[in-house]
Amino acid sequence: xxxxxxxxxxxxxxxxxxxxxxxxxxxxxxxxxxxxxxxxxxxxxxxxxxxxxxxxxxxxxxxxxxxxxxxxxxxxxxxxxxxxxxxxxxxxxxxxxxxxxxxxxxxxxxxxxxxxxxxxxxxxxxxxxxxxxxxxxxxxxxxxxxxxxxxxxxxxxxxxxxxxxxxxxxxxxxxxxxxxxxxxxxxxxxxxxxxxxxxxxxxxxxxxxxxxxxxxxxxxxxxxxxxxxxxxxxxxxxxxxxxxxxxxxxxxxxxxxxxxxxxxxxxxxxxxxxxxxxxxxxxxxxxxxxxxxxxxxxxxxxxxxxxxxxxxxxxxxxxxxxxxxxxxxxxxxxxxxxxxxxxxxxxxxxxxxxxxxxxxxxxxxxxxxxxxxxxxxx
Ligand SMILES: NC(=O)c1ccc[n+]([C@@H]2O[C@H](COP(=O)([O-])OP(=O)(O)OC[C@H]3O[C@@H](n4cnc5c(N)ncnc54)[C@H](OP(=O)(O)O)[C@@H]3O)[C@@H](O)[C@H]2O)c1
Numbered sequence: 001x002x003x004x005x006x007x008x009x010x011x012x013x014x015x016x017x018x019x020x021x022x023x024x025x026x027x028x029x030x031x032x033x034x035x036x037x038x039x040x041x042x043x044x045x046x047x048x049x050x051x052x053x054x055x056x057x058x059x060x061x062x063x064x065x066x067x068x069x070x071x072x073x074x075x076x077x078x079x080x081x082x083x084x085x086x087x088x089x090x091x092x093x094x095x096x097x098x099x100x101x102x103x104x105x106x107x108x109x110x111x112x113x114x115x116x117x118x119x120x121x122x123x124x125x126x127x128x129x130x131x132x133x134x135x136x137x138x139x140x141x142x143x144x145x146x147x148x149x150x151x152x153x154x155x156x157x158x159x160x161x162x163x164x165x166x167x168x169x170x171x172x173x174x175x176x177x178x179x180x181x182x183x184x185x186x187x188x189x190x191x192x193x194x195x196x197x198x199x200x201x202x203x204x205x206x207x208x209x210x211x212x213x214x215x216x217x218x219x220x221x222x223x224x225x226x227x228x229x230x231x232x233x234x235x236x237x238x239x240x241x242x243x244x245x246x247x248x249x250x251x252x253x254x255x256x257x258x259x260x261x262x263x264x265x266x267x268x269x270x271x272x273x274x275x276x277x278x279x280x281x282x283x284x285x286x287x288x289x290x291x292x293x294x295x296x297x298x299x300x301x302x303x304x305x306x307x308x309x310x311x312x313x314x315x316x317x318x319x320x321x322x323x324x325x326x327x328x329x330x331x332x333x334x335x336x337x338x339x340x341x342x343x344x345x346x347x348x349x350x351x352x353x354x355x356x357x358x359x360x361x362x363x364x365x366x367x368x369x370x371x372x373x374x375x376x377x378x
Contacts, residue, residue, distance in 0.1 A: 002130045008106050009136060011035055011075040016108075016138035018048040018057070019077060023142070024321065024359055024370045025051035028149040028156040028299050031142050032057040035075040036065045036102070044068035052156075052300050053194040053223070056081070058093035062100050070101035077139035078109045082119035094120035097129070104130040108139035112150065145372065149320070154290040157301040157318050159310050160191065161339040162325035162366075169307060172333030174207045176305075183364030184325040188304075189214045191323065193222035196298040201309030202231035211241045212304070213249060224249040226298065230289070230309055232282040234259035234274065238266045247271040254289045256282040286316040311342030314353070319373050322355055326367040 018033035026032075026049050034057035036045035045068065047060025055063070058080055062069050074080075080093040097105060105124055110133075125131045149156055162180035163169050170176035180188075192198055193214035200210065214222040227250065229236055234255040236243060242251050246267075253267060257278030264274045277292060279285035293301065302323075303313055313319050324339070340346065347353050355371025362368070 002104075002132055004106065004132050004134045007041075008075070008132065008134055011037060011073075012077065012106060012108050012134060012136040013138040015046075015057075015075045016077050016136060016142055018046060019142050020138075021357075021359065022048060022050070023145050024357070024372075027052070027145060027321070028152070030078055030146040032076065032078045033139075033142075034058045034061040034077070036061050036069055036072045037075065038068060038072045044072055051194055054090075056090055056093050058097055059090065062096060065100075071103045073104040073106060074102045076105065076107045077136070077142060079107045079111045079118070079133075080105065080120040080124070081111065082123045092120070094123045098124060098127050102129065104132070106132045106134055108134055108136035109143060112147070148375070152320075153294060154287065154318055155196070155294045155298050155301045156320050157290065157303060157313070158191075158195070158321040158323050159303045159313060159319045160188065160323040160325075161305050161307075161310065162188075162327060163339050164327055164329045164331045166330045166332060167338050168331040168333065168336040169305060169339050170207075170337045171331050172336045174203075174337070176204075176208055179329075180325040180327045181364040181366050184327070184366045184368065186217060187325075187363055187368065189216050191302055192225060195225050195300045195302045197226040197228050197293055197301045199228040199230060199301055199303045199309070201306050202229060202233070202235055203308065204304070204306040205229045205231065205236055205240065205242060209241050210304075211245065213245075225302070226293075226296075227251045228289075228293070228301075229253045230284050230286070230312075232256040232259070232284055234263040234267070236263075236267060236272070238270060243267060243270045243272055246273075254284045254292075256284055258282055283312070286313055286318050290318045305339070307337045307339050307341030311340045311346065314340060314346055314373070315342065321372050322370065324369045325363060326369060328365055 015033035015035045019031040022031040033048045038044045045061040045065025047057045049057045082092045082094040121131045198212045212227045231253050252273045254277045277284050277289045358371040
């Protein structure tokens with residue numbers, strides 16, 4: 001390992017600044033920043049990992065530098081990855097840095113990721129690139145949530161809903177169309193294209209008859225997530241959009257132990273996969289369902305309601321993050337569903353479940369409020 005040079009630490013801190021506050025978008029991937037600096041000290045490229053399923057920081061920085069990456073030093077907050085894994089959506093970064101002709105790599109944090117750890121720096125060193133590992137507190141500060149996620153046996157699960165100012169996710173008749181504005185709905189389409197699975201409860205499947213496949217405006221065809229319905233009694237209609245499109249893109253329905261065999265056969269005949277994941281009563285064991293998804297390579301899940309499923313998932317401790325669109329509208333109605341239902345409340349008012357690292361952004365006329373669910377049982 002070669003030694004560091006004056007200014008290296010400051011450059012690493014600048015790379016870390018690019019990635020700060022990005023873990024809402026990247027988890028269970030790490031937030032990573034990368035700067036490319038040429039021999040004269042000029043920054044020729046910069047990038048950060050913008051979100052799960054999107055290019056890594058190094059790829060973004062190389063893209064922005066173009067041919068000026070040749071002979072440059074790459075400052076990366078986390079060691080560049082080297083291993084291409086089945087299901088991984090982005091090619092490994094160490095070979096890309098090599099191919100671009102980067103002369104030196106300065107990184108801060110090791111990747112504890114099983115057999116992948118240390119492989120990138122080794123590959124670069126063997127190819128003649130000078131590799132320096134340098135402690136940088138700003139880079140290390142990016143990673144606590146990612147480190148926790150890396151040892152989590154369940155997928156990174158985001159509960160998403162859109163609600164009115166009076167806290168309704170649908171009107172009193174159950175209609176949820178157009179709760180949020182156009183920009184928010186576009187954002188949801190984008191979020192769907194960046195997860196491995198999208199999940200809804202049985203009532204949402206019945207009332208909204210959703211398709212759940214992303215439909216981004218323009219751009220390349222999105223990757224289609226696995227569509228999952230939590231349906232204890234297996235009431236999903238064989239004529240529903242989900243059932244009738246199951247042969248085009250996969251649909252998994254998770255049911256309880258007492259789901260009628262005839263309903264199962266009717267759905268399976270349409271190409272729907274039915275998995276019995278029995279929990280208490282007629283319910284579905286949500287941690288077991290999440291473990292089943294994780295075992296299939298699902299790493300990020302978007303739960304898109306409704307309120308009963310959100311409540312059950314929060315209570316079961318499987319939700320890691322919330323993504324809430326708040327529309328400046330009112331609906332009223334005692335019977336109109338709210339985003340976290342359930343017969344019993346989750347907490348007392350004096351001790352509510354408080355989201356952490358809350359990020360608030362505008363989305364057209366709506367607000368998007370995101371935060372992490374604390375890791376103690378609600
Ligand atoms: N604005 C938004 O963002 C948004 C998003 C989604 C939905 N919505 C609206 O929300 C309403 C539906 O919400 P909802 O709260 O009434 O229903 P829901 O959460 O969609 O579905 C509830 C049903 O899901 C099944 N379920 C949930 N958790 C389960 C578990 N652990 N085990 C087994 N089954 C489980 C149960 O079905 P069984 O009783 O059959 O077992 C339960 O009755 C609709 O009006 C929809 O339009 C709005």
